[in-house]
Each structure stands twice: as structure tokens, then as C-alpha cells.
Amino acid sequence: MSALQQRLAAIDIALYYLCFGTCRLPVMPRISRLVSKLGDGGLYLMIGLLVAWLEPDRGDQFLLTGLFVFAIELPVYCYLKQLIKRDRPCDRFDDVIPQIVPSDQFSLPSGHAAAAFVFATLLSVYYPFLMIPAYTVAVLIALSRVFLGVHYPTDIMAGAVLGLLSTVIGLNLIELL
Template sequence: MSVLQQRFIAFDVSLYYWCFGARHWPLASTVSRSLSKLGDGSLYLIIGLLLAWLEPVHGINFLLTGLLAFAIELPVYLFLKQTIKRDRPCDRFNDITPQIIPADKFSLPSGHSAAAFVFATLIGFYYPDLMLLAYAVAGLIGLSRVFLGVHYPTDIIAGSVLGVGAGLLGLVLNSFLI
């Protein structure tokens, strides 16, 4: 491992410990759990279905593009997790007790971040007035995963890049299907 890689990992771990330490701030753990649950996935489908049903201008396209984007994001996410196999910080360090039980064993990339950023990218495209709010919520969902002790900051960054990429690819592919 190169010196640059070692420094990067040390920085990532230091940033992780700073964020994880923030769980002691008043309400940080409660808010982080709520944000993490918000990113579990079912809300994205519910919002997509509601928009398809109630919003005549972009609702159907939003839902279809979302299904396509998530069909791209999910297998890539699973492939990366199973290929990289990065231990979660709560499994690597003895002094970390996670605030939640993660759904799987590995941490890179963050699936919550990937999904949140797919959704934010589509919201930003179809409903530009909500773009900043959507990306802010996506960022908070990702950050909550660090606060809860189950992801490193770079897991969140990787998930965010994956999510934006899958969202954009879904938009491009959907434009060819229309």
C-alpha cells in the first residue's frame, strides 16, 4: 500500500471517528436513526407511485425513470459490495458499538447514500425547485450512516457518486425509450 493510500485511509478513519463521536450531541442519535430510516427505500417507491398517480406533468416519467435508475444502481451496488468487501467500521474497531444493526456485512459503497442520491438526482431533474432540498436530505441520510457507526465517510461519497451516476444514466436511457 502506498503512502498516499495510507494517508487517505488514516484521514477517512479520523473523519469517521469525529462523525461517530458526534452521536453524543443532543438528539444526534435519534435524528440519525430517523434519517437512516427515511433512506431505507420504501419511501422512494411510495413517492414515485403517488407522483405517477397525482402529478400529470412528470409523475409517470418520474416513476419509470426511477425504476430504471434503481434497476441500474442496485446490481452495481451489490457487485461493488461483494467485490470490494470493505469491513464496516463497527466490525473493524473494537471501540465502536453501532447504533443500528446493518442489513449486510460490508460498507463500501453506502446503499442508503446511493439510493438517496438516485432519488435526489431525479427530483432535481423533474422538479428543479426541489433540487437543493433533495440533495440536502440525501446528504443527511448519508451522514446519518456515519453517525450511526456503520459507514466511513468515503463509503458515503462512493454511494453518492454511484447514485448520481445511476440517476443520470437512467435519465439518458429513459429519453431513448420515450
């Protein structure tokens, strides 16, 4: 590992402990678990189906675009997880007790952050008045994963970038079709 990589890893770990340290209030794990569950995936599909059913102008397009973009994001996310194979903080440090059981072994990128940013970006494109609440929820979902002890800050940043890029690529591909 180069000196730059070591320095970045040290900053990431320090940021992790700063975030995880703020989670010492007894109520924080419960709140973080609830917020994290918003990003488990099923809610995105339910909202997409509901929008398609209730919004006649662009609802079907929103749903189909979402399915297309998630079909781009998910395989890239899985590939990166297996390529990078970064241990989760709860698996690396003895003093970190995870507040949930992670869905897989590796931490980079955060799938919850990626999916949350895909959905927030799609909502912002189709329904701009929802931009601020959508990105606020996406950030909270991403941060909850750090508070729960299963991701580093760079994991959620990488997930957010993956979600944003997947959405931009997907929207541009749809325009070409």
C-alpha cells in the same frame, strides 16, 4: 497497501472519528436512526407512486424513470459491495458501537447514500424547485450512516457518486430509447 492508500485510509478514519465523535449527544442516535430510515427504500417507491397518481403531466414518467434508474444502481451497488468487501467501522474498531444493525456485512459503497442521491437527482431533474430540499435530505441520510457507526465518510461519498452516475446514465439511456 501503497503509501497513498495508507494515507487516504488514515484520513478517512480520522474523518470518521470526527463525525462519529459529534454523535455523543444522547439525542443524536435517535435522530440519526430516524433520518436513516428515510433512506431504507420503501419511501422512494411510495413517493414515486404518489407522484404518478397525483401529477398528471410527468408523474408516470417520473415513476418509470425512477424504477429504471434504481434497476441500474442496485446491481452495481451489490456488485461493488461483494468486490470490495470493506469492513464496517463497527466491525473494525472496538470502541465503535453501532446504533443500528446493518443490513449487510460490508460498508463500501453506502447503499443508503446511493439511493438517496438517485432520488434527489431524479427529483431535481423532474421538479427543479425541489433540488435544495432533496439534496439536503440526501446528505442528511448519508451522514446519518456515519453517525450510526456503520459507514466511513468515503463509503457515503462513493454511494453519492454511484447514485449520481446511475441517474445520469439512466437518463441518457432513456433519451436514446
